[in-house]
Amino acid sequence: MENKKRYERPVVLKQFSGFMNKFGSRPTTATRTEVDGIPVNELVEKYGSPLFVISERKIRENQRRANRIFKTRYPKVQFAWSYKTNYLNAVCSIFHQEGSWAEVVSGFEYDKARSLGVKGEHIIFNGPDKDKPALRRAISEGSKIHIDHFDELYDIIEIAAELDKKAIVAIRVNMDTGIYPKWDRFGFNYENGEAKQALRRIMTSPGLKLTGLHTHIGTYMMSVDAYKLAADKMVELAGWLKKEYDHILDYIDLGGGFPSNNTLNGQYLPAEQILPTLEQFADAITTSLLELPYPKDELPVLFLETGRALIDDAAHLISTVLAMKRLSDGRRAMIIDAGVNLLFTKFWYKHQITPAQDGGMMTEETAIYGPLCMNIDVMAESITLPVMKKGDKVVIDYVGAYDMTQWMQFIQMRPNVVMIMEDKSIELVREAESLEYLATNEKLPEKLRNFKI
Ligand SMILES: *Cc1c(COP(=O)(O)O)cnc(C)c1O
Secondary structure, three states: OOOOOOOOOOOOOOOOHHHHHHHHHHOOOOOOOOEEEEEEHHHHHOOOOOOEEHHHHHHHHHHHEEEEHHHHHOOOOEEEEEEEOOOHHHHHHHHOOOOOOOEEEEEEHHHHHOOOOHHHHHHHEEOOOOOOOHHHHHHOOEEEEEEEEHHHHHHHHHHHHHHHHOOOEEEEEEEOOOOOOOOOOEEEOOOOOOHHHHHHHHHHHOOOEEEEEOOOOOOOOOOHHHHHHHHHHHHHHHHHHHHHHOOOOOEEEOOOOOOOOOOOOOOOOOOOOOOOHHHHHHHHHHHHHHHOOOOOOOOEEEEEEOOHHHHHHHHEEEEEEEEEEOOOOOOOOEEEOOOOOOOOHHHOOOEEEOOOOOOOOEEEEEEEEEEOOOOOEEEEEEEEEOOOOOOOOOEEOOOOOOOOOOOOOEOOOOOOEEEEEOOOEEEEEOOOOOOHHOOOOOOOHHOOOOOOO
């Protein structure tokens, strides 16, 4: 039965001419029967569907390539893994094994990094919400605190005095990099002098030790010039600190924001055809930093908090067709068992969705819906697919960044996450949730326990 040719039901379709573009027509009957060398069917049989699949090999490859690109252009480079991009323990641990520090943006993420064995001194603590207990822990463990606003600065001065310990700090700087809308809600502004005002306050506070400058200019940045401008402004600030206070910084942190090859909604060409390469971003940043008026052997370390670009293509979501149907206007529609509750980034990206089995040559425009009983649950407005039927599988690519942290229990619980290890063994790295798990934190008042219907 397996090898029997699939029956292609005849369909009458209105033909449009002239829709082929200057690049010809894209192959739309591609199939993808394996993920990182393991058959899709085998993965689903063992671990169910939907299923997130992460490649250990790909993560290591991505991080090593990024290290190589930056370290061949600048002598001192340190990556810090952006926890919020994907904080599964297995994922973070690979990055730490590859030498990356932890970049966290909340007390909870801070604790998560510590529980994985990352020392305080290897944690960069960012974000607008650092409560006093978290600051107290970060100061006493010597982590690098990137101050977001004056109220936080005052808290740190107070806690450092209380603990009689020097707080290791940097400030986050926001600036005009020619990208609009401007990201000016995080950190201290460069153009209006607020950044220098904050630096002055820090330089005159005996309980604080200024070790760096930080900026994170945006995410999925498509402009190399924006990074050049940002690095230039950081160099200017560092030069000012040297002139004004004879102060030398340990590091300059250019944040994250490099794009992955996932294609944005509304973007006509596939991402890899229009995005700058990592080499171009690295050239822009390092060329600028090398102009710093520092003695050559005292150049600051370049910190990078790259998230999306290192993990997006290392994970895939396998999903199963629940049903095929026709919409009232005759369009073909397909319901699959993975919805926007698992793929938060659906609202920005046109993810690549590929059938996991051969469906023949006949293709048709298809709308793909998730399993949620909600109108917003659209996985693809219109995508060209071959003949599909209930039980077939699809593989959704570029799901490594921000999906496994922003996913939610809404109508459906979160499924298994497996990792394909370098030796092709498969590890379950997060177990599917159960009703019991979901109810763990719920409390049912005594008087509501009984009812008669
Ligand atoms: C989210 C975030 C990052 C990672 O950004 P990507 O766009 O995923 O590279 C880095 N630094 C800070 C401060 C962040 O908030």
